[in-house]
Amino acid sequence: MALFEERSFGDVTVKEIAAAARVFPNQITHHFGSKDALYVGSAFGLLLRQSERLREAGHGAATPGNLGRTLASTAMSMTSLSVVVGAMAVARANPSVQPAVDAGLTVLFRQSSGYLRTVLRDRGWKAGLGVDRSVRIFWSAVFGSVLTSRASFDRGMSAADLAAALPIAGT
Template structure:
């Protein structure tokens, strides 16, 4: 049987996967992501946003369309991974902003305000919604959310220890509740619902004092 030098387990294959992922992330970030407004606002993710196509991704990555299927299985899987890559990059900026907070109250509000304003948040919410009933996609979603929750929990543990604060609910529950609320607020705003949760509401989901 013939072998390919662009297989998933080869160095060339890894480079191709990375190029496809980076190209998709770049297209997503310029496709009109929108963001959720801050306190008292639910500014939408509507407007100019659009779906990227396989042909656009292939062109941007310099690959053939069938290489996308070869490496990622489907466009939905690729978009999910690319959206999370952007999102996890943005959470590092959120963490940096949180570390500059001088009090637990300011910390909670910085987290909420920054999370709602991150341009990748609506992208992730749409990618999560697109998983639907596909078993493979749903399993991938579970894995990616586990990474997010674990990283967030470790971050909160460090911040609480550094400042001598406490978490009434436990940092693990704080992390899961906070991101669930952020995703819910973003989903409502994306659907055009006005008067939804604000950064003030979201700050209250974190029990750090």
């Protein structure tokens, strides 16, 4: 994960991955099937690890609007997002790794929905579009923002824009 976080997919070799893992290169391809599959798995592993920051950041949010802005700004600071967007591009070009993307997104959405349900229940707030739909819209907006920024479009979404993708109302 660290190699892909530091450098682009094309700049990391299977030989380097094997050396970092202290295994032989053929063990990497035997276990994962391909560098593409390893990249997708690593990208989502990194994202899921970094997404724990969202729980910590959202803990102190006193209002629904503050929660949305806090989650959005925290999400946009996660270095793993660029890696995941790259992994999605790899999966588009290699359909054999698409199930790994689907699995990673399923876990991300499930964990995010669980977190949001807990916050809403504990604070008596409501998600205007429903929890599962709000989570999918939020992450889609985050990934889209990363994609446009990677394309050198300098007017990406702000944290406030992304927070609007997570409509939460107090009681």
